[in-house]
Amino acid sequence: MADVQTSVRTRTRRRLARAIAAVTAGAALIASVGLAIANASAQTDDLQAAQAWNLVWSDEFNGSAGQLPSTQNWRFDLGNSYPGGPANWGTGEIASHTNNPANVSLDGAGNLKITALRDGAGAWTSARIETQRADFKAPSGGVLAIEGRLQLPQVSGNAALGYWPAFWALGSPFRGNYWNWPGIGEYDIMENVNGLSTVHGVLHCGVAPGGPCNEFNGLGATTQCGGTCHTGFHTYRFEWDDSGASGQLRWYADGQLFHTVNESALPADTWASMTNHAGYFVLLNLAMGGAFPDGVAGFSTPTAATQPGASMLVDYVRVYTAAGSGEPTGEPTTTPGGGGNRDAYAAIEATSFNASSTGLPSSGGAIGPLGNGDWVRYDDVAFGSTAPLDFMARVASGAAGGVSGLVEVRIDSRTATPIGSFALANTGGWTSWQNIPGNVSSVTGTHDVFLTFTSGQPQDFVSVDQFYFRR
Incomplete structure (x- = not known):
């Protein structure tokens, strides 16, 4: 705890110095408004600072049909748990994850395809992959963005019961421990269950059950992607902003901000535990059954009516960083009124x-x-x-x-x-x-x-x- 307290004090002094400098320069500070589900007018992206965004990692999933995703970029999670970790990945899901191209492979059209299958005995298989890198985090005084363009499994109604596609990130200390969740942090960028038209953005943190993130539910919000998230591709983005006097986490669907968690809404040690480590790794998976789809359905899923063979498609995953709003890396070279490059x-x-x-x-x-x-x-x-x-x-x-x-x-x-x-x-x-x-x-x-x-x-x-x- 002493190390956490020292880290919090150091972080507070650094932020106070940035805040004083920003006020002196007449800069606008991001207000700490507590936990909120913010509307689009509260979006804090600033296109004036667009030149500050740097692509630090990506996978476009280009390749021939049936090819496995790059092992330079991804590692496969196999079976029903991490070695020595909670059973059924700690979520109650029932599918065994494989590296079989039938469950996970490129589709030849620029997408990753993760497919849930059921054999003649009723056993389900699917896939779960995570980035080799586990150091994605907001630079000091800057912003991290994790973005993906995905299509949910094209199945609905009773045929979709138990489907649980997800695009998310876990704190790096989870690797090799597997029992320190949720303190190390989990950012669910996109979750969908049972083929519904909505997706969820959720923060998991603190302790479980209960705690400041209301575990095992987490602090979440829901969006319909402007109508329905269930048809076609949609873009999902998470931002961790360390550029202001206080940190902020933001969730977007198709550019629409639908969920915000401010640092000020959480205890200082909770925020420090999920941010003062090496960073995060990104995961893509298609689970079947488990606590979330079961809880939404009100009964155990999948059922005999659930249709196997539906897939989550992933067009790309990209990770960006940017300098803070008070620390731009340069001015736009646009010439108002035209002329020049x-x-x-x-x-x-x-x-x-x-x-x-x-x-x-x-x-x-x-x-x-x-x-x-x-x-x-x-x-x-x-x-x-x-x-x-x-x-x-x-x-x-x-x-x-x-x-x-x-x-x-x-x-x-x-x-x-x-x-x-x-x-x-x-x-x-x-x-x-x-x-x-x-x-x-x-x-x-x-x-x-x-x-x-x-x-x-x-x-x-x-x-x-x-x-x-x-x-």
């Missing part, structure tokens, strides 16, 4: 376009509302010699129900095939901003970048504030 990896103000469709509206530093056929052009955007992995745009929509459209990126011509896009519907209003990611295909060098807007309805569906690319 623009850095693709720095925030580009939407109003700085060089050309646009006729009568393009703008208001309050953003462009929009925009609809089908609208476009804007940004000249001389420099991507360098390394292609981006995706792009991020800060957008809002006050579109009527049922009205949606695509925000597209095109290179050198507004009629060229889009290299990337994302769909958008109502975000809660024309000033209810969200940061939405979209994958992009390979592009290097310097190009004119077009944002184009496509919809099957004539009504406006989007306003754009800023955008940038990530690598």
Whole structure:
């Protein structure tokens, strides 16, 4: 306990020094508001500091169908428990995990595929993998982001009873001990049970049962991904922010902030125990049965009606770090009003376009509302010699129900095939901003970048504030 107390005091002095410096400089501090399920307007991502994000690890799951995931990146958890650890992985799940390509392999289309199977005797098998690295943590005074794009098993109703896909992270001291949970910390970035349309973001910490994280339930929140999380791919992201006077944990689905836990909501020793170690490793698994799906269903799962053969698909897993909001690594090179090279990896103000469709509206530093056929052009955007992995745009929509459209990126011509896009519907209003990611295909060098807007309805569906690319 003495070491923890010393660490807490050191951390408090460091944060106090940062806070005093920030106030002196006139910087805005992140307020400690206790445990909250925050809405999108509270999102603290700042695209002005986009150039500070650095990709520190990723797996894009490219390879031939049937190939196992890279053992340089991942290790397989086999059987029903860690050696010497709790039975059934400590969750009550019943599937035995394997490294059989039938349970875990690449699909040949850029995805990892984890499949739950049942044999003729009724025994279930599935898979669980975790990163070789176990040192993912927020840099001092900075931010850690863990992000994945996943599709849930496409099964619902009675056929889905017992399915429990998850994307999560565990504190590194768990390796080799297996009995120090939940004190070492667990960040459930995405959990789904029984084929329901919702996903959950949960923090596990402290002691069990009970404690400051209400174990065994944890501190959690739920989202429907803007409608349902059960169809198509969705992007899930967790951020551990150490850049302010007090730490903060944030959970996102498709760029929408849906859960926040502030350091001030937890005892100092609890926060220290889950943050003052080497870091975290990331896990992907598809469990069958166990405490969570059983508790939601009200009975034991899976059942005879549960359909085997459904899969969780993972397009990518990426880990980023960034300097703190008070410690930027540089200024964006965007030139307002155009002219000169623009850095693709720095925030580009939407109003700085060089050309646009006729009568393009703008208001309050953003462009929009925009609809089908609208476009804007940004000249001389420099991507360098390394292609981006995706792009991020800060957008809002006050579109009527049922009205949606695509925000597209095109290179050198507004009629060229889009290299990337994302769909958008109502975000809660024309000033209810969200940061939405979209994958992009390979592009290097310097190009004119077009944002184009496509919809099957004539009504406006989007306003754009800023955008940038990530690598």
